[in-house]
Amino acid sequence: MAAPVSLQVEFGGGAELLFDGVKKHQVTLPSQPEPWDIRNLLKWIKQNLLKERPELFMQGESVRPGILVLINDADWELMGELDYKLQDQDNVLFISTLHGG
Incomplete structure (x- = not known):
């Protein structure tokens, strides 16, 4: 059984607007097998934090193209993307690079 994990989840570049304008969230993910x-964090975010327009944040089981994901200030592509195993006290930052004109 995996222990609960405490994280800081942040949204920027306009992505925070999908989360009631709240940029920083201190979350504790419950124990699970x-x-x-x-991948599981994104499902949890969609169910627990996302307030509107999920299609602007997610595409399938991942984030939409145009959303940068940083894990502890490193590009998630270097960390294993969806398969990165979260550690207690990780900081996960989602930055939208999509802007209307």
């Missing part, structure tokens, strides 16, 4: 990874 498998270790928490980004």
Whole structure:
């Protein structure tokens, strides 16, 4: 059984507007049989934090193209993307690069 994981989840570049304008969220993910990874975190975010327009944040089980994901200030592509196993006190930042004109 994987222990609960405490994280700071942040949204920027306009992505915070989908989360009632709140940029920083201190979250504790509950215990579950498998270790928490980004894939499961995204499902949790969609169910628990996302307030509107999920299609602007997610596409399938991942984030939409145009949303940068940083894990502890490193590009998630270097960390294993959806398969990255979350660690207690990780900081996960989602930055939208999509802007209307």
